[in-house]
Amino acid sequence: MRIVVLAGGIGGARFLRGLKRAVPDAEVTVIGNTGDDIHLFGLKVCPDLDTVMYTLGGGINEEQGWGRTDETFHLKEELAAYGVGPEWFGLGDRDFATHIVRTQMLGAGYPLSAVTEALCDRWKPGVRLIPMTDDRVETHVAVTLPDAAGEGERKAIHFQEYWVRLRASVPAEAVVPVGAEHAKPAPGVLEAIGEADVILFPPSNPVVSVGTILAVPGIREAIADAGVPVVGLSPIVGDAPVRGMADKVLAAVGVESSAAAVAEHYGSGLLDGWLVDTVDAGCVERVEAAGIRCRAVPLMMTDVDAVARMAGEALTLAEEVRAV
Numbered sequence: 632m633r634i635v636v637l638a639g640g641i642g643g644a645r646f647l648r649g650l651k652r653a654v655p656d657a658e659v660t661v662i663g664n665t666g667d668d669i670h671l672f673g674l675k676v677c678p679d680l681d682t683v684m685y686t687l688g689g690g691i692n693e694e695q696g697w698g699r700t701d702e703t704f705h706l707k708e709e710l711a712a713y714g715v716g717p718e719w720f721g722l723g724d725r726d727f728a729t730h731i732v733r734t735q736m737l738g739a740g741y742p743l744s745a746v747t748e749a750l751c752d753r754w755k756p757g758v759r760l761i762p763m764t765d766d767r768v769e770t771h772v773a774v775t776l777p778d779a780a781g782e783g784e785r786k787a788i789h790f791q792e793y794w795v796r797l798r799a800s801v802p803a804e805a806v807v808p809v810g811a812e813h814a815k816p817a818p819g820v821l822e823a824i825g826e827a828d829v830i831l832f833p834p835s836n837p838v839v840s841v842g843t844i845l846a847v848p849g850i851r852e853a854i855a856d857a858g859v860p861v862v863g864l865s866p867i868v869g870d871a872p873v874r875g876m877a878d879k880v881l882a883a884v885g886v887e888s889s890a891a892a893v894a895e896h897y898g899s900g901l902l903d904g905w906l907v908d909t910v911d912a913g914c915v916e917r918v919e920a921a922g923i924r925c926r927a928v929p930l931m932m933t934d935v936d937a938v939a940r941m942a943g944e945a946l947t948l949a950e951e952v953r954a955v
């Protein structure tokens with residue numbers, strides 16, 4: 632079975648680990664979000680690609696869900712001693728090596744997709760990990776911050792600054808995947824979608840993760856036209872994100888923070904099936920009324936076995952959709 636998964640960072644990576652346990656023989660292609668990418672200290676950092684690679688490759692810091700296990704921060708401390716920041720973004724020494732290799736290869740002319748493949752040669756994630764695009768796309772968030780005079784100043788900041796430095800503490804007024812409109816899907820993306828038996832949206836952020844991937848021209852259309860079941864898992868359980876701050880960015884696109892609203896946001900033109908948590912069983916009817924087959928199953932990613940069961944439920948729902 633060929634499965635294509637559109638993945639953001641932590642939620643996507645943990646889902647993939649469960650999916651691999653549920654169907655170890657499946658051929659899984661992951662289309663990774665690169666809108667979170669950021670250039671720091673002259674290096675290209677790809678948080679979501681790395682989170683997938685480290686999680687599936689056994690190198691992730693399990694407690695944080697991002698960055699390397701057994702990490703130290705000497706380099707960051709030395710940079711700070713020179714007054715070179717930002718200090719709010721935690722790049723560790725082991726993680727730095729990944730960004731150095733990536734930046735060096737990009738500088739030598741390799742596209743990000745080839746660089747990612749080379750990095751995966753080390754980590755052997757057991758999936759084919761492809762960035763959504765080789766072109767530069769950067770998610771920016773419009774916010775109003777108090778200026779020196781205590782007035783509100785509207786500006787656009789990098790997604791990581793909104794997420795990590797501000798911890799989404801101010802409303803996101805708009806979320807813009809800058810550059811997406813001119814980006815092309817990376818080599819292999821459209822082919823993988825076209826050859827898939829099933830396409831899955833993990834419980835990743837529907838705006839800044841899956842939404843950004845869908846913003847690359849051609850990807851949404853290819854999924855809608857693939858003619859195979861497209862099944863998603865709600866990242867919202869009981870009207871709050873399972874983890875992260877998805878509700879903050881959902882508000883920016885005018886979507887309420889509920890499992891049903893996220894399904895409606897994707898829409899029946901894209902989604903065939905949607906899993907909600909058992910606590911949201913009351914919204915199944917609403918989702919089905921929107922033309923999306925819906926089931927309520929446990930969606931808390933407490934351990935790999937629980938996630939494997941979730942992934943199994945997603946594939947069962949896909950088969951139900953296929954049989955109709």
Ligand SMILES: O=c1nc2n(C[C@H](O)[C@H](O)[C@H](O)CO)c3cc(O)ccc3cc-2c(=O)[nH]1
Pocket residue numbers: 639640641667676677678679681682697698719720721722726791794795
């Ligand atoms: O909350 C944080 N998340 C950090 N993340 C996670 C990241 O900001 C976001 O969770 C994702 O971009 C959203 O998917 C990192 C990810 C990396 O790959 C490398 C470094 C970081 C650093 C931080 C950090 O300092 N704080």
